Amino acid sequence: MRNSRTLDLGTGSFVLLGFAALFFLTTQTTSRGISLASPPHYDLTAKFDNIGDLKVGAPVSMSGVEMGRVTKIEFDWKEYKAAVTMRIDARYKQIPTDSDASVYTQGLLGGKFIGLTAGGAETYLKDKDQIAFTQSAFVLENLIGQFAANFMKGGGGQSDSGKSKTDAPTAAEPKSTEKSK
Amino acid sequence: MRLIRELGESMTESLAGLGSVVRFLLRLVAASPRAMLRLDLISQQIYNAGALSLVIIMLSGLFVGMVLGLQGFQLLQRFGSEEALGTAATIGLVKELGPVVTALLFAGRAGTALASELGLMRATDQLSAMEMMAVDPIRRVVVPRFLGGVIAMPLLAAIFSVIGIYGAQLVGVQIMGVDAGSFWSQMRAAVGLRDINEGIVKSCIFGVTCSLIAVYEGYYATPTAEGVGRATTRTVVTSAVFILFLDYLITAAFL
Numbered sequence: 001m002r003n004s005r006t007l008d009l010g011t012g013s014f015v016l017l018g019f020a021a022l023f024f025l026t027t028q029t030t031s032r033g034i035s036l037a038s039p040p041h042y043d044l045t046a047k048f049d050n051i052g053d054l055k056v057g058a059p060v061s062m063s064g065v066e067m068g069r070v071t072k073i074e075f076d077w078k079e080y081k082a083a084v085t086m087r088i089d090a091r092y093k094q095i096p097t098d099s100d101a102s103v104y105t106q107g108l109l110g111g112k113f114i115g116l117t118a119g120g121a122e123t124y125l126k127d128k129d130q131i132a133f134t135q136s137a138f139v140l141e142n143l144i145g146q147f148a149a150n151f152m153k154g155g156g157g158q159s160d161s162g163k164s165k166t167d168a169p170t171a172a173e174p175k176s177t178e179k180s181k
Numbered sequence: 182m183r184l185i186r187e188l189g190e191s192m193t194e195s196l197a198g199l200g201s202v203v204r205f206l207l208r209l210v211a212a213s214p215r216a217m218l219r220l221d222l223i224s225q226q227i228y229n230a231g232a233l234s235l236v237i238i239m240l241s242g243l244f245v246g247m248v249l250g251l252q253g254f255q256l257l258q259r260f261g262s263e264e265a266l267g268t269a270a271t272i273g274l275v276k277e278l279g280p281v282v283t284a285l286l287f288a289g290r291a292g293t294a295l296a297s298e299l300g301l302m303r304a305t306d307q308l309s310a311m312e313m314m315a316v317d318p319i320r321r322v323v324v325p326r327f328l329g330g331v332i333a334m335p336l337l338a339a340i341f342s343v344i345g346i347y348g349a350q351l352v353g354v355q356i357m358g359v360d361a362g363s364f365w366s367q368m369r370a371a372v373g374l375r376d377i378n379e380g381i382v383k384s385c386i387f388g389v390t391c392s393l394i395a396v397y398e399g400y401y402a403t404p405t406a407e408g409v410g411r412a413t414t415r416t417v418v419t420s421a422v423f424i425l426f427l428d429y430l431i432t433a434a435f436l
Binding site for chain 2: 004007008010011013014015017018019021022024025026028029030057106111
């Protein structure tokens with residue numbers, strides 16, 4: 001009797017431990033915590049020209065405070081833009097209607113997230129509203145391309161002016177070397 | 182000519198072996214609903230296969246995680262991204278090392294015990310005695326052991342992964358000085374439910390494979406001392422090969 005009881009205890013605690021481990025894996029190592037009853041929330045949408053590598057589940061924050069998550073990313077064939085749906089926690093329901101949404105990068109090479117900047121309107125965004133003002137993701141390649149183009153243009157001009165400046169010394173140099181010889 | 186014939190012979194033999202394993206599995210599955218009624222038997226086998234393997238699984242998990250923390254740190258440091266250690270260790274453990282190493286250890290610890298137990302039952306005519314008493318040995322002896330293994334294996338793999346992540350955290354954060362916040366937050370941002378699912382699917386399939394091979398080898402062992410020994414050895418070898426082979430297939434399927 002006692003033997004079977006310790007055995008049952010062992011089995012039970014092993015199974016419990018196993019499920020605790022599974023629970024830990026699903027809730028602690030991933031970004032989505034298990035929410036049996038999803039907390040009150042409302043949905044907002046925004047259309048971006050380019051969202052970079054924004055992914056479903058990316059945080060939505062205002063002033064660095066996380067207010068929700070991206071729940072859906074679709075392509076809008078009418079405007080040829082990326083339509084992003086985000087789920088905002090109902091605690092944060094006073095987002096002004098003229099707020100703007102931008103896609104930012106976490107750190108230098110981190111993942112993308114959506115940053116909201118509060119506007120000044122007295123009316124607030126409601127469920128299914130669209131954020132009108134958006135700013136696309138900052139794409140590193142475009143920036144480098146722009147930088148390179150500027151560099152070619154501006155840098156070319158600079159090197160021209162540099163040449164005229166350095167012309168004198170270079171002209172002078174051979175003389176000095178000749179002299180030293 | 183003889184070579185070709187031998188090749189064909191060995192092919193037919195291995196196919197027939199596979200077929201008989203599958204038929205045995207179907208028999209087990211068919212007998213499962215009735216055997217489920219005897220929960221005490223299954224619970225005892227979960228204890229045998231799972232709870233008794235817990236110490237070796239936890240110890241191995243801790244050390245595998247610690248090694249992963251150390252190696253990962255060394256590698257990531259070259260690229261100046263030590264913060265990704267949490268992600269690297271967790272994905273490595275949950276998707277790959279957790280299920281595979283647990284399954285290999287499980288085959289060595291629980292699979293051999295199952296095979297030799299059933300083999301000895303066969304050798305000492307206990308199974309025949311049960312048949313004489315109109316007790317179906319498959320339902321009374323084999324299925325509870327099989328189900329116990331199938332249930333225990335995913336739980337063991339999950340425990341292994343968690344302990345391993347803790348081990349990696351121990352080395353990476355406490356010893357090597359990776360920032361604890363970025364260790365966990367980068368992990369949370371990068372690891373998805375899909376990765377966890379892959380690990381669970383893998384460990385379930387490995388659990389079925391290991392348990393099936395163990396009970397099959399034990400049940401059909403040659404009823405001699407030598408035969409039981411051979412069945413035990415074959416359990417480990419076959420399980421290991423099948424685990425690694427299936428691991429590749431499942432990983433490819435999940436990509």
